[in-house]
Amino acid sequence: MKIISDQYYINVHSEHNKPAEHASDGEIVIFQTRDCYNRLVQTEEKTLEEQVGEEPDNPSTGPLYVDGAEPGDVIAVDILDITVADHGVVAIGCGPFRNKEEKEPFHILPVRDGRVRFQDVEWDIDPMVGVVGTAMPGREIGIINAFEGGGNMDSRIIRKGATVWLPVRVPGALLVMGDIHASMGDGEVCGTGLEIDGEITVRVRLLKNFELNWPVTETKDAWYVNSCGDTCDDAIRAGYMEMRRLIAKAYGWSLEDAAFYMTLRGYLESNQACLVPHDTFRVGTPKVNGKPRLIG
Numbered sequence: 562m563k564i565i566s567d568q569y570y571i572n573v574h575s576e577h578n579k580p581a582e583h584a585s586d587g588e589i590v591i592f593q594t595r596d597c598y599n600r601l602v603q604t605e606e607k608t609l610e611e612q613v614g615e616e617p618d619n620p621s622t623g624p625l626y627v628d629g630a631e632p633g634d635v636i637a638v639d640i641l642d643i644t645v646a647d648h649g650v651v652a653i654g655c656g657p658f659r660n661k662e663e664k665e666p667f668h669i670l671p672v673r674d675g676r677v678r679f680q681d682v683e684w685d686i687d688p689m690v691g692v693v694g695t696a697m698p699g700r701e702i703g704i705i706n707a708f709e710g711g712g713n714m715d716s717r718i719i720r721k722g723a724t725v726w727l728p729v730r731v732p733g734a735l736l737v738m739g740d741i742h743a744s745m746g747d748g749e750v751c752g753t754g755l756e757i758d759g760e761i762t763v764r765v766r767l768l769k770n771f772e773l774n775w776p777v778t779e780t781k782d783a784w785y786v787n788s789c790g791d792t793c794d795d796a797i798r799a800g801y802m803e804m805r806r807l808i809a810k811a812y813g814w815s816l817e818d819a820a821f822y823m824t825l826r827g828y829l830e831s832n833q834a835c836l837v838p839h840d841t842f843r844v845g846t847p848k849v850n851g852k853p854r855l856i857g
Contacts, residue, residue, distance in 0.1 A: 640763055686744050774806075
């Protein structure tokens with residue numbers, strides 16, 4: 562087992578980032594992560610702006626160099642466990658409720674015995690990972706962004722038990738993880754969930770020579786393509802096209818038949834949809850007994 566300390570954090574996905582650690586196919590790795598504010602928000606007695614300043618959002622841990630991973634391959638990231646700290650921060654950072662003429666509203670919420678309380682409502686936490694991404698050749702991409710290699714997808718189904726399949730575009734993939742939320746609703750309408758420190762335990766696996774254009778989340782009973790775009794329409798269209806291609810290839814169907822099947826049984830759900838450029842969506846299809854896997 563390898564452990565990557567949260568002292569190894571980055572703010573940009575880049576092929577030039579020095580690996581914090583190496584892992585082989587099938588190895589278990591723990592990513593220790595910081596909250597999206599880099600632990601700078603410690604009190605409600607000061608404004609968020611006073612505490613955070615110009616610090617970039619979403620410092621994420623890594624990168625992890627996956628030995629043997631080459632462009633044209635895919636890596637699988639099995640989420641084995643997510644643990645979180647005893648408090649987190651939620652803010653209205655963007656989206657339809659944000660008044661940019663005022664200071665950014667926020668709260669620090671305690672987490673006790675696996676539950677979080679807001680006002681007079683209490684519920685079980687459901688930790689998920691916001692940032693899971695690999696590097697792209699010739700591009701430096703801010704950690705706050707989603708892109709074809711994953712990044713800040715903010716999908717609440719990237720939780721314990723899920724697998725994230727990511728395209729490899731540079732040697733070693735250079736996997737980065739972070740931005741844990743103890744709780745987050747679909748759409749992350751305010752641009753935040755309950756932002757929190759934590760640890761992510763994963764198994765990394767390598768699939769050689771497989772075409773994948775967007776990250777895919779695999780759950781117990783479904784597959785989801787994660788996509789983004791300059792507009793919501795662009796993001797959704799990209800997810801539709803990739804899911805259609807994957808279904809047709811796996812099932813031996815025509816693209817037309819895959820399209821018919823998607824209109825009969827497809828899913829469309831929001832990851833981060835706070836109405837800013839590069840909002841992210843997931844396009845899904847159920848697993849079917851007796852049919853081939855879409856990946857792996």
